[in-house]
Amino acid sequence: MASGKKKFFRRSSGERNSVKEPMKLKIALPKIPDIELVALEGLDRLARYMGIGEEKIGEARILVTEAIINALEHSGEKNPVVRVEFSMTKKELVVLVRDYGKGFEPGSIEEPDIKKKVGSKNKRGWGLKVMKSMSDDFQIESGKRGTKITIKKLLS
Numbered sequence: 001m002a003s004g005k006k007k008f009f010r011r012s013s014g015e016r017n018s019v020k021e022p023m024k025l026k027i028a029l030p031k032i033p034d035i036e037l038v039a040l041e042g043l044d045r046l047a048r049y050m051g052i053g054e055e056k057i058g059e060a061r062i063l064v065t066e067a068i069i070n071a072l073e074h075s076g077e078k079n080p081v082v083r084v085e086f087s088m089t090k091k092e093l094v095v096l097v098r099d100y101g102k103g104f105e106p107g108s109i110e111e112p113d114i115k116k117k118v119g120s121k122n123k124r125g126w127g128l129k130v131m132k133s134m135s136d137d138f139q140i141e142s143g144k145r146g147t148k149i150t151i152k153k154l155l156s
Helices: 013-017 036-050 054-074 114-118 127-134
Strands: 023-030 081-088 092-099 137-143 146-154
Touching (some): 036 081, 054 081, 054 127, 127 146
Protein backbone atom coordinates (compact mmCIF):
# COMPACT_ATOMS: atom_id res chain seq x y z
CA MET A 1 0.00 0.00 0.00
CA ALA A 2 2.53 2.53 -1.14
CA SER A 3 -0.12 5.17 -1.78
CA GLY A 4 -0.93 5.35 1.93
CA LYS A 5 -4.56 4.38 1.36
CA LYS A 6 -6.11 1.85 3.68
CA LYS A 7 -8.04 -1.00 2.17
CA PHE A 8 -11.11 -2.40 3.86
CA PHE A 9 -12.27 -5.89 3.13
CA ARG A 10 -15.74 -7.27 3.50
CA ARG A 11 -16.18 -10.97 4.07
CA SER A 12 -18.25 -12.82 1.55
CA SER A 13 -21.35 -14.72 2.67
CA GLY A 14 -19.37 -17.95 2.25
CA GLU A 15 -16.85 -16.79 4.82
CA ARG A 16 -19.64 -15.61 7.12
CA ASN A 17 -21.25 -19.03 7.19
CA SER A 18 -17.97 -20.78 8.02
CA VAL A 19 -17.58 -19.04 11.42
CA LYS A 20 -17.13 -21.83 13.97
CA GLU A 21 -15.92 -19.99 17.06
CA PRO A 22 -18.27 -17.70 18.98
CA MET A 23 -18.09 -14.08 17.84
CA LYS A 24 -17.52 -11.79 20.83
CA LEU A 25 -18.10 -8.11 21.42
CA LYS A 26 -17.34 -6.19 24.63
CA ILE A 27 -18.62 -2.68 25.29
CA ALA A 28 -18.40 -0.28 28.26
CA LEU A 29 -21.39 2.07 28.42
CA PRO A 30 -21.59 5.26 30.50
CA LYS A 31 -24.94 6.58 31.68
CA ILE A 32 -26.02 8.94 28.91
CA PRO A 33 -29.41 9.06 27.17
CA ASP A 34 -30.09 6.22 24.74
CA ILE A 35 -26.64 4.62 25.23
CA GLU A 36 -28.24 1.17 25.04
CA LEU A 37 -28.63 1.81 21.30
CA VAL A 38 -24.85 1.43 20.94
CA ALA A 39 -25.08 -2.12 22.29
CA LEU A 40 -28.09 -2.88 20.11
CA GLU A 41 -26.19 -1.74 17.01
CA GLY A 42 -23.35 -4.08 17.95
CA LEU A 43 -25.80 -6.94 18.48
CA ASP A 44 -27.43 -6.28 15.11
CA ARG A 45 -24.08 -6.20 13.33
CA LEU A 46 -22.98 -9.47 14.93
CA ALA A 47 -26.26 -11.12 13.96
CA ARG A 48 -26.03 -9.93 10.34
CA TYR A 49 -22.43 -11.09 10.12
CA MET A 50 -23.40 -14.51 11.45
CA GLY A 51 -26.35 -14.72 9.06
CA ILE A 52 -28.95 -14.67 11.85
CA GLY A 53 -32.29 -13.18 10.81
CA GLU A 54 -34.15 -10.31 12.46
CA GLU A 55 -36.92 -12.62 13.68
CA LYS A 56 -34.38 -14.49 15.84
CA ILE A 57 -32.67 -11.41 17.22
CA GLY A 58 -35.80 -9.33 18.02
CA GLU A 59 -36.38 -10.76 21.49
CA ALA A 60 -32.67 -10.52 22.26
CA ARG A 61 -32.87 -6.77 21.58
CA ILE A 62 -35.57 -6.43 24.26
CA LEU A 63 -33.53 -8.47 26.75
CA VAL A 64 -30.37 -6.42 26.15
CA THR A 65 -32.26 -3.12 26.46
CA GLU A 66 -33.88 -4.14 29.76
CA ALA A 67 -30.64 -5.44 31.25
CA ILE A 68 -28.65 -2.30 30.38
CA ILE A 69 -31.32 0.14 31.56
CA ASN A 70 -31.76 -1.79 34.83
CA ALA A 71 -28.00 -1.78 35.47
CA LEU A 72 -27.68 1.95 34.77
CA GLU A 73 -30.72 2.89 36.86
CA HIS A 74 -30.23 0.61 39.85
CA SER A 75 -26.46 0.32 40.33
CA GLY A 76 -26.48 3.08 42.94
CA GLU A 77 -23.37 4.65 41.41
CA LYS A 78 -23.18 8.40 40.77
CA ASN A 79 -21.57 7.88 37.34
CA PRO A 80 -22.25 4.24 36.49
CA VAL A 81 -20.53 2.35 33.73
CA VAL A 82 -22.11 -0.87 32.52
CA ARG A 83 -20.05 -3.53 30.79
CA VAL A 84 -21.83 -5.58 28.15
CA GLU A 85 -20.45 -8.68 26.48
CA PHE A 86 -22.01 -10.63 23.64
CA SER A 87 -20.90 -14.12 22.65
CA MET A 88 -22.79 -15.38 19.60
CA THR A 89 -22.85 -18.57 17.59
CA LYS A 90 -25.44 -19.54 15.01
CA LYS A 91 -27.22 -21.48 17.74
CA GLU A 92 -26.95 -19.30 20.85
CA LEU A 93 -26.44 -15.79 22.15
CA VAL A 94 -24.96 -15.26 25.61
CA VAL A 95 -25.22 -11.74 27.03
CA LEU A 96 -23.36 -10.60 30.14
CA VAL A 97 -24.33 -7.25 31.65
CA ARG A 98 -22.30 -6.07 34.63
CA ASP A 99 -22.40 -3.01 36.84
CA TYR A 100 -20.10 -2.14 39.71
CA GLY A 101 -22.66 -0.70 42.09
CA LYS A 102 -23.98 -1.61 45.51
CA GLY A 103 -25.59 -4.89 44.48
CA PHE A 104 -28.89 -6.24 45.75
CA GLU A 105 -30.53 -9.42 46.99
CA PRO A 106 -32.35 -10.87 43.94
CA GLY A 107 -34.69 -12.91 46.14
CA SER A 108 -35.97 -9.74 47.80
CA ILE A 109 -37.40 -8.31 44.58
CA GLU A 110 -41.16 -8.75 44.53
CA GLU A 111 -42.65 -9.98 41.27
CA PRO A 112 -45.01 -7.39 39.82
CA ASP A 113 -48.72 -8.13 40.17
CA ILE A 114 -50.58 -7.10 37.04
CA LYS A 115 -53.80 -6.44 38.96
CA LYS A 116 -52.04 -3.99 41.27
CA LYS A 117 -50.05 -2.36 38.44
CA VAL A 118 -53.11 -1.68 36.26
CA GLY A 119 -54.69 0.56 38.89
CA SER A 120 -51.43 2.13 40.03
CA LYS A 121 -49.59 5.22 38.81
CA ASN A 122 -46.35 3.21 38.91
CA LYS A 123 -46.41 0.92 35.88
CA ARG A 124 -42.67 0.18 36.11
CA GLY A 125 -40.93 -2.78 37.71
CA TRP A 126 -41.31 -5.39 34.98
CA GLY A 127 -37.66 -5.65 33.86
CA LEU A 128 -36.55 -8.79 35.72
CA LYS A 129 -39.81 -10.61 35.01
CA VAL A 130 -39.58 -9.78 31.30
CA MET A 131 -35.95 -10.92 31.13
CA LYS A 132 -36.70 -14.19 32.96
CA SER A 133 -39.69 -15.00 30.77
CA MET A 134 -38.06 -14.16 27.42
CA SER A 135 -34.66 -15.79 27.95
CA ASP A 136 -33.77 -19.47 27.69
CA ASP A 137 -31.56 -19.15 30.77
CA PHE A 138 -31.32 -16.21 33.15
CA GLN A 139 -28.95 -15.81 36.09
CA ILE A 140 -28.21 -12.98 38.51
CA GLU A 141 -25.09 -12.74 40.65
CA SER A 142 -25.04 -9.75 42.96
CA GLY A 143 -22.96 -8.56 45.87
CA LYS A 144 -21.13 -5.57 47.34
CA ARG A 145 -19.03 -5.19 44.18
CA GLY A 146 -21.93 -5.05 41.75
CA THR A 147 -24.31 -7.19 39.78
CA LYS A 148 -23.83 -9.50 36.80
CA ILE A 149 -26.72 -10.73 34.73
CA THR A 150 -26.19 -13.64 32.34
CA ILE A 151 -28.81 -14.19 29.66
CA LYS A 152 -28.87 -17.05 27.17
CA LYS A 153 -31.08 -16.93 24.12
CA LEU A 154 -31.32 -19.83 21.68
CA LEU A 155 -31.15 -18.68 18.05
CA SER A 156 -31.94 -21.93 16.23
